[in-house]
Amino acid sequence: AQSVTQLDSQVPVFEEAPVELRCNYSSSVSVYLFWYVQYPNQGLQLLLKYLSGSTLVESINGFEAEFNKSQTSFHLRKPSVHISDTAEYFCAVRVGGSQGNLIFGKGTKLSVKP
């Protein structure tokens, strides 16, 4: 069965510092990979996704994630965070071309401090 591991439950960081939120998945076949962001008392919003092609994908607000097949990872990075990036981030995976549902990690709370 597929699984998604987000290695850090909480990540505190100072404003303008770089950040990396780690995500590893277990699958030996092709996968679709997603990062979602959740602000307090709101639903999840899609941040970025990897379906195929370039292994580096970017979002409109400066986040990027790199698909690493050999390490089965899809870590999320931002070179300089803002207070407004404070939120919970969820990694999700789905086996490519299947009828299966998304499998979510348990989330990482990013706390950006001034």
Next chain:
Amino acid sequence: DGGITQSPKYLFRKEGQNVTLSCEQNLNHDAMYWYRQDPGQGLRLIYYSQIVNDFQKGDIAEGYSVSREKKESFPLTVTSAQKNPTAFYLCASSISGPSNYGYTFGSGTRLTVV
């Protein structure tokens, strides 16, 4: 604009009562999902439906029931059999089948047992 609407945003229930959470989408998506979110536990799948008049249990279906009489609607009933119903409930929808590239989420309903 297309989207998913969950109502109400906050809901209070007395012990022993059933309560129904509403989820409506106008995205023309075939598949719909209900998740429960508790602090530190990520998203847990309650029920999902790939097509009208059909639905399947997720990982934590006990104490919950659903119906899918219309494509646009997927209400969730939290019954008195659910021993710990206080949580944040999220509804999502997606295209069904292999072209499912991710979910669209509603803004959630926070249920509190009083």
